[in-house]
Amino acid sequence: MRAWSAPEVPELSARGPEVQLYDHQRDAIVPTEGQGRRSLYVCGITPYDATHMGHANTYVAFDLLHRAWLNAGYEVDYTQNVTDVDDPLLERADKVGIEWEALAERETELFRQDMEALRVVPPQHYIGAVESIPLVTSLIGELEEAGAIYKVDEDVYASVAVDEGFGDESRMSRSEMLELFGERGGDPERAGKKDPLDPLLWRAERPGEPSWPSPYGPGRPGWHIECTAIALEHLGAGFTVQAGGSDLVFPHHEMSGSHARSAGKDFAEIYTHGGMVAYDGHKMSKSRGNLVFVSALRNSEIDPMAIRLVLLGHHYRDDWEWTDAKLFDAVDQVAEWRKAVALGRGAPAAPVVETVLGALADDLDAPRAVKAVDAWVAATLGEGGLAETSDPLAGETISKLVDAALGIKL
Numbered sequence: 530m531r532a533w534s535a536p537e538v539p540e541l542s543a544r545g546p547e548v549q550l551y552d553h554q555r556d557a558i559v560p561t562e563g564q565g566r567r568s569l570y571v572c573g574i575t576p577y578d579a580t581h582m583g584h585a586n587t588y589v590a591f592d593l594l595h596r597a598w599l600n601a602g603y604e605v606d607y608t609q610n611v612t613d614v615d616d617p618l619l620e621r622a623d624k625v626g627i628e629w630e631a632l633a634e635r636e637t638e639l640f641r642q643d644m645e646a647l648r649v650v651p652p653q654h655y656i657g658a659v660e661s662i663p664l665v666t667s668l669i670g671e672l673e674e675a676g677a678i679y680k681v682d683e684d685v686y687a688s689v690a691v692d693e694g695f696g697d698e699s700r701m702s703r704s705e706m707l708e709l710f711g712e713r714g715g716d717p718e719r720a721g722k723k724d725p726l727d728p729l730l731w732r733a734e735r736p737g738e739p740s741w742p743s744p745y746g747p748g749r750p751g752w753h754i755e756c757t758a759i760a761l762e763h764l765g766a767g768f769t770v771q772a773g774g775s776d777l778v779f780p781h782h783e784m785s786g787s788h789a790r791s792a793g794k795d796f797a798e799i800y801t802h803g804g805m806v807a808y809d810g811h812k813m814s815k816s817r818g819n820l821v822f823v824s825a826l827r828n829s830e831i832d833p834m835a836i837r838l839v840l841l842g843h844h845y846r847d848d849w850e851w852t853d854a855k856l857f858d859a860v861d862q863v864a865e866w867r868k869a870v871a872l873g874r875g876a877p878a879a880p881v882v883e884t885v886l887g888a889l890a891d892d893l894d895a896p897r898a899v900k901a902v903d904a905w906v907a908a909t910l911g912e913g914g915l916a917e918t919s920d921p922l923a924g925e926t927i928s929k930l931v932d933a934a935l936g937i938k939l
């Protein structure tokens with residue numbers, strides 16, 4: 530599937546430090562490692578209600594990781610999926626009375642435009658669930674060889690008992706797992722399952738639902754196996770980072786890793802998750818409909834760089850609440866940044882470069898990076914810009930820095 534056009538990422542003269550990142554499984558900030566390259570899988574959208582600020586928060590967060598690795602001198606293999614067939618998408622298509630494929634295509638295109646506007650560097654592999662069905666069915670075959678699948682009626686389930694690492698990623702209690710599994714697309718109460726937590730791998734054809742042929746009969750893929758298959762195919766076992774919002778910790782990322790292990794393959798080295806964005810006092814969610822859309826703001830002439838700056842004002846792992854006031858503050862902030870870099874000379878830029886690259890390499894601490902730029906702007910717009918000690922190339926250095934490291938084009 531086509532991704533979106535890539536923003537130019539300026540090459541910085543200073544090299545960023547090694548990137549450290551929070552790992553959910555170890556509950557610690559750990560070095561990101563690998564031979565010369567880094568590989569990243571960020572779970573993509575289920576294409577309806579795109580692109581709300583919760584989505585944007587997630588993809589901008591891991592764009593900072595992508596950029597931090599580039600600034601540290603690494604090549605980055607980036608894969609993202611599109612869950613372009615799944616229960617919530619079919620339900621929404623039914624509700625609004627359009628073909629589910631048309632809804633998926635329209636919303637994915639809107640998502641691409643929003644990602645371009647927010648200057649998110651695109652994945653090299655942007656892969657739909659539908660186009661991955663052959664990958665999914667062959668991975669189910671590997672689970673079958675491992676004795677890790679069984680049928681209930683015509684539906685195919687994975688047996689989590691086969692995976693002794695099950696639970697290591699989320700570190701949740703069984704009762705927590707059962708509760709979240711039911712809330713997030715699982716069917717713990719279904720009769721005939723070996724374990725209520727066993728997830729669906731292949732959903733047999735139902736009347737009125739799309740289906741594709743498979744060795745397990747006509748049907749469609751389960752949610753978790755889709756990401757396992759796509760990540761293993763395009764990034765390979767033991768890739769560096771599996772990322773998404775914190776509502777994916779369980780069941781989605783637990784199950785995705787479990788399926789890989791049951792097929793005898795390592796999954797991600799690191800699992801990391803972005804916090805939840807709320808609006809009107811509740812997590813922004815399709816079901817509640819309290820959504821702020823990137824495209825709506827763009828259509829009312831809001832500078833996407835101001836939207837991006839609101840997101841960067843929060844640590845990626847924090848939950849926070851979107852407010853219009855935050856947006857208006859960011860509009861002013863971007864204008865100040867532009868004024869300061871336009872002066873050409875300014876307060877010394879080298880220390881800002883070091884602070885910004887260091888902050889982002891430390892578990893993507895964007896708020897600390899933004900504060901350092903704010904301080905430089907204030908000094909430069911004050912008397913700092915004119916003092917003898919001023920740096921004649923500060924404006925150019927800072928605008929390249931905030932572009933490469935923060936994705937903010939001034």
Ligand SMILES: Nc1ncnc2c1ncn2[C@@H]1O[C@H](COS(=O)(=O)NC(=O)[C@@H](N)CS)[C@@H](O)[C@H]1O
Pocket residue numbers: 572573574575576582583584586587610611612756772773774775776777803804805806807812813814
């Ligand atoms: N309110 C929110 N705040 C922050 N992130 C959110 C919010 N709502 C959804 N997300 C994140 O946005 C991404 C896409 O969400 S989604 O459209 O529901 N799609 C999915 O979760 C699956 N297609 C992943 S394979 C996920 O990483 C999800 O965790």
Ligand SMILES: [Zn+2]
Pocket residue numbers: 572573610756781
């Ligand atoms: Zn996923």
